[in-house]
Ligand SMILES: [Ca+2]
């Protein structure tokens with residue numbers, strides 16, 4: 515079986531001209547993967563995810579952005595129809611979806627998040643809309659008819675995030691589109707140092723949005739990898755005016771003061787690494803309740819509400835390789851020249 519398949523692949527390699535291989539490889543390669551929680555719509559050449567929990571327009575935009583995608587602004591009748599089917603699945607009375615369309619820059623001028631005037635898109639307003647009710651409607655929703663209304667940006671609605679397939683390249687080692695995740699093969703875990711600083715709560719949310727979690731150190735080996743990762747990003751090469759010697763991790767004492775736990779509920783001893791720096795934890799006023807490490811890997815308690823570097827962690831062991839049956843036998847490069 516194996517021999518036969520290899521022969522088949524070699525035959526295709528000889529028949530198909532190289533430029534055709536490149537094109538097909540590229541499209542299928544990109545088209546097959548984005549994130550486990552996104553669905554590919556092949557006709558629209560994009561991945562979508564519906565968020566059922568209603569958020570404000572601002573929070574919805576941020577959530578999509580953190581997932582590496584964009585709050586959807588439909589570009590065609592077909593895309594509106596697809597969004598309508600997602601709306602139906604919500605099983606809500608009179609549901610609305612927030613769209614990536616607003617008039618926050620100039621009142622009454624509705625544009626997408628990439629600043630395309632809505633008048634240039636083939637979209638339809640609900641009758642009587644936009645009406646700028648109470649002079650407070652700067653964001654746009656889609657209703658079950660597939661029509662648009664202007665609405666209060668601080669209302670909360672479900673929403674859909676979109677990722678155009680052609681923008682994606684796959685990180686083979688870490689099973690994510692995100693090229694910044696780096697594999698520690700001995701731990702079978704991937705890590706990403708975020709150099710855009712965030713407070714601890716936002717850092718937690720960013721890591722979860724990326725399909726991971728704030729890094730938890732479970733061994734000296736893991737600590738060493740994180741120290742090495744930080745070493746590749748010296749303070750002088752990171753932009754911004756903040757303390758670049760500290761990095762948030764996934765532990766805290768927010769529940770009981772001085773009782774440090776990981777975000778998965780373990781004590782630091784149970785997690786496997788408990789080496790605080792000298793004089794730490796020192797709980798400096800007005801209180802340091804979030805976990806961090808120095809660049810040498812020693813731990814510290816730190817102010818939760820100030821922005822610092824942070825590291826996200828994604829275990830490869832929890833992730834399945836792509837479900838293509840050829841994948842079990844061949845490298846990805848060969849797999850993707852097989853005609854569908
Ligand atoms: Ca309105």
Ligand SMILES: [Ca+2]
Nearest residue numbers: 730731732736
């Ligand atoms: Ca870990």
Ligand SMILES: [Ca+2]
Nearest residue numbers: 796797815816
């Ligand atoms: Ca401290």
